[in-house]
Amino acid sequence: MKYMIKLFTDTDTDITKQEADYYGYKLISMPYLIDEKEIFPYEDFEEFDYKSFYDLLRNGVLPKTCAISPAKYIEYFEPEFKAGNDILYVHFSKAMSGTFNAMELAYEELKEKYPERKLYTIDTYGITILSNIIVKEIGDMCLNGKSLEEILKWANDEVKHFATYFFADNLKFFKLSGRVSNVTAAMGNFIGVKPIIFMDENGMMTNIGKERGRNKALKKLVEYVEELIVDPYSHRIIIGHSDAIELAEKLGEMLIEKYGQNLKIEYVVVNPTAGSHCGPDTIGVAFYAKHK
Known part of the structure; x- marks a missing residue:
């Protein structure tokens, strides 16, 4: 520089x-x-x-x-x-x-x-x-x-063109940290619902939907990528997990099925400070998008 x-x-x-x-x-x-x-x-x-x-x-x-x-x-x-x-x-x-x-x-x-x-x-x-x-x-x-x-x-x-979507497996940690409302957290743990969360344009986490179970939640993440991604081969795609590498790799395989082997996918572990809020087994994806 x-x-x-x-x-x-x-x-x-x-x-x-x-x-x-x-x-x-x-x-x-x-x-x-x-x-x-x-x-x-x-x-x-x-x-x-x-x-x-x-x-x-x-x-x-x-x-x-x-x-x-x-x-x-x-x-x-x-x-x-x-x-x-x-x-x-x-x-x-x-x-x-x-x-x-x-x-x-x-x-x-x-x-x-x-x-x-x-x-x-x-x-x-x-x-x-x-x-x-x-x-x-x-x-x-x-x-x-x-x-x-x-x-x-x-x-x-x-x-503003980089987006992320993720879900937490156990919302107890979000509940305790105040990052997700108590009602949503309690409901998610009780009936196995996985709220889908994204980072909005103000840099805050926002709950935009929910899916029942991990597999449906993973499919929903792929749908958001399909809807929003721009030129998937020009930028890396980051898949993050909090000690859930098998789920992370499954998400990667689902994206490769859609876009082929030329995707530049990197797997990242969620850091302990943020992990204190999301807890274990959280899965997310970040990518270059039309908008957040």
Whole structure:
């Protein structure tokens, strides 16, 4: 890139440490708590042991999540500003967390000390796999030498065209987190209904339908892809799961049946912070679409 720009993203985008290193991103770790112990992904561990984590949830452990402080953001940002670098931070949906208020407070404080430095942000209007696909697209652009201006223009034009649809197998975790209404969560668990959820244009999760059982829910995800996908071979497709690789691969096979072997499908594990809200056995797909 032409400018001294340091890329940042956060762990809620499902980017692994290895992928962050490949693209040149620094990772901001979004914490979760188990038994009141705060855990920072890729700071407190090198690799996410997702099977152990989701087994804990299956066995009754209920993690909590929390926003990071302005001081923590300063720890991330100040070394770059001090080195004379500006920052481009590609982050999960601002509408979903108060942590970005802390980010703005940190930036205001840092501007007093480093008035010439800039923090540029790109809101992915999503979380997990929706953010993941956008973070990787921007990473590809950086590796291909695109300028900051080109990337910001691309984001302004294109972020709205990435869509995600998913369902949770057990809505207890959404119920406890307040992400799905209590009535919907209770009904879903009681009669085996799988609400279909998508990220709307404001970056919030919205329930848009329901299917009975996993197979019908998977078929519904495929229907949404068929309805909305644009040029399926020009962009990667991300299939995400929270320790449900067999279901994820089944969804991938269903898409390959529709579009052939040339699809660029990547399988991604939902990060522990977001996984604390969705629980195990959640399945979703993110892709380039006509609209969200």
